[in-house]
Amino acid sequence: MNWIELRALNCLYINKKVKLNNTLVKSGEINYLINSLRVLDKSHKTIFTLDGYSEIYENDYLDNYNGYEAFLSDHGLLKPQLRFEESDIKKLMGLKRDMDTGNLEPLRQQIIKNEATVRVVSLMFFKNEKYLLGKNALIDAIKTLLQIEKLADDKDQQYKYVLECKTPKCIILCENIDFLKRPTIFRSNNIELWYAGGKNVNKLDYVDTRGLSVYYSCDWDYDGLFIIYPLVKQKIPSIKLLTPNGIAKGIEETEHNSKWTIKDRNINGLLTRHQQGILKKLIERDQWIIEESNDLLKILN
Template sequence: MNWIELKALNKLYNTGKVKINQTLAKSPVFKSHKDALEIERGRKFFTRNDIFIEVYEKRYLKDFEKYSTFLEAEKLLKPQLRFNKKDIDLLIQFKQGIADGSLLQRRNELKEAQESVRGFSHMFFKNDKYLDGKTLLIDAINKIFNITLVDNKSQQYLYVLQCEAPKLIILCENGNFLNRDKIPRANGYELWYAGGRNIPKLEYTHQIRRGLPIYYSGDWDKDGLEIFELAKQKIPDLELLFPNGVSKSISATDHKSLWKYPEAPEKLSGLNPSLYTKKDKNKIIELITKNHWITEEGNNLKVMIDNYSS
């Protein structure tokens, strides 16, 4: 249920009618209360009966008053607001956590780490892309935490996070790590971001490598590993970093990159087995068997490099 539905239910309760728009016409909430609602001739308005009043006071009135008070106090009430109920509940928890001090350390860590929108989404929402395009929700989070989450939209050009004395290069599938400069620069990592599958440009990067070893960091899912294989065609000595992040359920996170041949994990989802170590293949088989994946930003960059070198 989103704020538009909650607001419409309240208007129906207070005034006796509410105009039907596309959101309300498709709303499962309004459909679930069809016995308590009537539609005016011409299908322009929902009107209520006595059953609705009883249902609304029992199930929705307290929530509406809580959410309305919070949104108004935070100056978030806008005509285009479409926050769902779970989003508002989470914002209220954030506000309470900052007020009582339980989230102050986390807020400081987010600021220190120059956290990105997708990084924050990975921590608090069901997947790392949940906040994509949700400008008002991102603004509300920034306001409550008093931070500015870094935007990390896909780019169509090679972006480089430079450091003073680079020891190696890491090609990143996503832009998250490039938005947080402290760990890479402190350890001599130069980060490259080509924009996901947009890797043909890597053919022209030989001179700017300066003979440095180069590694690949990406999501451990079908798409991320396919991108590694495409990038390795352009950079034959590209080495794959082994993940240290916790895997997540593909179905539970609404992830769109699905493993091929789940009934036969040993086929490695059609990936080229010659490009992976025994350890890599075992991890891929494990992820396919569990229908899991590992996000790039869920890994620790320094740990991946240290483990590769050891």
């Protein structure tokens, strides 16, 4: 749902009716409430409530809406033309929490130092370098929450992001940015984290590992294992793939886009026998393991 739908559902709760518009006509959520739950109905120009709507709204929607509205209002983001998706609002709320705890400060400093682009920030926080393109209101919201004046718009990214520690014992190259947002646990264990940006591995031609052991942490899905890891291995031949300990999730169940389309489970000999066994089960069960669901410290130990 986007904010227009969320606001309409709240308006229905308060006023018992709302004016029909094109967004609401196409809304899957509202059509579900009309056709399946039968707690809403519509005429040519109006959606109106039926018996049972208030109870369902209070149980399933009200607390979330109040939280979203308060957050958007408190940070000057609640504007008449707002069309944020609900997932975008949740992401912004997460950014704010990480800023308040200080977890994002090292990453924020590197974003400023490296003059990060919209594509880089999009890949960091939305796992898709094109997600933010053209979404100026969402870009402005992210800049506001990160307290950053501007983002560059070039496409050629030749730098990596590093969560440094004073006396690193090893380096972990992460496919996604999430672990770099948790500085305390890794710094206290003398682990340096790198983030290069998913498939954007050409910059790894120039890295200096300083003689440290290097490990690779990734999503155990088709893209992470069959595309990105072999590219990384070409750039850093000594790198070792970490064996996941996270819980596998169904690809369809999580609406994940990286699907198993190949049955070569050896990946040109890049996996250990144990890792091949894990991969075999994931493919057979149509599952994947999300990188951030792993406990990296336990894996290393």
